[in-house]
Amino acid sequence: MSRTDRVVDGVTAMILDGRLGPGQRLPVEKDLADALGVSRGSLREGMRALAVLGVVETRQGDGTYVTALDPGSLVSPLGLVVELQAAGHALHVHTVRRLLETEVAGLAAAGARAPGADLGAARDAIAQGAAVLAGAQAAGADVDHEALLEADQAFHRALAELAGNPVLAALTDAMGGRTARHRLTRGVVEAGAEARTQREHEAILDAVAAGDVDRARIRMAAHLLAVEDFLQQ
Structure with missing residues (x-):
C-alpha cells in the first residue's frame, strides 16, 4: 500500500469509526502525520486525493475539514x-x-x-x-x-x-x-x-x-x- 493510500484509508477509518465527523476540523498536520505513520509530504498528497474525492476541503488559513459528505x-x-x-x-x-x-x-x-x-x-x-x-x-x-x-x-x-x-x-x-x-x-x-x-x-x-x-x-x-x-x- 502506498503512503498516499495509507492516508486515504486512515482518514476514512477515522470518519467511519466516529473520530471525525462531517464539518469537523482534522488534527494539525504534524499530529495527523504521526498518527497515520507517514511524512508530511505523503500526508499532503493524501489530503489532495481526499479533496478530489469530496471527503475533505482545505480552508485557507483555517486548516482542513471533513466536508458535509453529501452524496x-x-x-x-x-x-x-x-x-x-x-x-x-x-x-x-x-x-x-x-x-x-x-x-x-x-x-x-x-x-x-x-x-x-x-x-x-x-x-x-x-x-x-x-x-x-x-x-x-x-x-x-x-x-x-x-x-x-x-x-x-x-x-x-x-x-x-x-x-x-x-x-x-x-x-x-x-x-x-x-x-x-x-x-x-x-x-x-x-x-x-x-x-x-x-x-x-x-x-x-x-x-x-x-x-x-x-x-x-x-x-x-x-x-x-x-x-x-x-x-x-
Missing part, C-alpha cells in the same frame, strides 16, 4: 469517469444510465401521491421544453438545441429528486450530466428527435403523477432506449 460531492468524481468511458464506450454508459433512471421513474411514481410530494419542478421542465419547441415553430427558425437540453436535464433531475433517494439522485445526475453531448448530437442530426423526446417526457410525467409505477418505469426505459438505438446506428 452529490462524493459521487461527483464519477462524472469524470463516465466522461472518459463515454469516449469509447458510450453505449455502455447509456445502458447504465437507463437502468438507474428506470428505477428513478418507478420510485418517483411511488412517492408522487405521498403528502408533500411536489411535481412542480418536473412540470416546469416540461413547460420549458414545450415553450422552446413552440417558439421555434412560430418563428420558422431552428430549434435552440442547448435550451432543449437544459429542459431535458432539468426534467430528469426533478424526477431524481422526487424519487427521494439522494444517492440515486447524485448517481443519475453524474451519469446524465456527462452524457448530455450524445443527446445534443442526436437532437441536431436526427429529424424529429426533440419533439419525440418532449412527448416521451410528458408520458413519463403522466405515469408518475398517476402513481403508476410500472408504466413510469416502462415509459422511462423506452425513452432512454431511443438514445441507445441512436448510438448503435
Whole structure:
C-alpha cells in the first residue's frame, strides 16, 4: 500500500469509526502525520486525493475539514469517469444510465401521491421544453438545441429528486450530466428527435403523477432506449 493510500484509508477509518465527523476540523498536520505513520509530504498528497474525492476541503488559513459528505460531492468524481468511458464506450454508459433512471421513474411514481410530494419542478421542465419547441415553430427558425437540453436535464433531475433517494439522485445526475453531448448530437442530426423526446417526457410525467409505477418505469426505459438505438446506428 502506498503512503498516499495509507492516508486515504486512515482518514476514512477515522470518519467511519466516529473520530471525525462531517464539518469537523482534522488534527494539525504534524499530529495527523504521526498518527497515520507517514511524512508530511505523503500526508499532503493524501489530503489532495481526499479533496478530489469530496471527503475533505482545505480552508485557507483555517486548516482542513471533513466536508458535509453529501452524496452529490462524493459521487461527483464519477462524472469524470463516465466522461472518459463515454469516449469509447458510450453505449455502455447509456445502458447504465437507463437502468438507474428506470428505477428513478418507478420510485418517483411511488412517492408522487405521498403528502408533500411536489411535481412542480418536473412540470416546469416540461413547460420549458414545450415553450422552446413552440417558439421555434412560430418563428420558422431552428430549434435552440442547448435550451432543449437544459429542459431535458432539468426534467430528469426533478424526477431524481422526487424519487427521494439522494444517492440515486447524485448517481443519475453524474451519469446524465456527462452524457448530455450524445443527446445534443442526436437532437441536431436526427429529424424529429426533440419533439419525440418532449412527448416521451410528458408520458413519463403522466405515469408518475398517476402513481403508476410500472408504466413510469416502462415509459422511462423506452425513452432512454431511443438514445441507445441512436448510438448503435
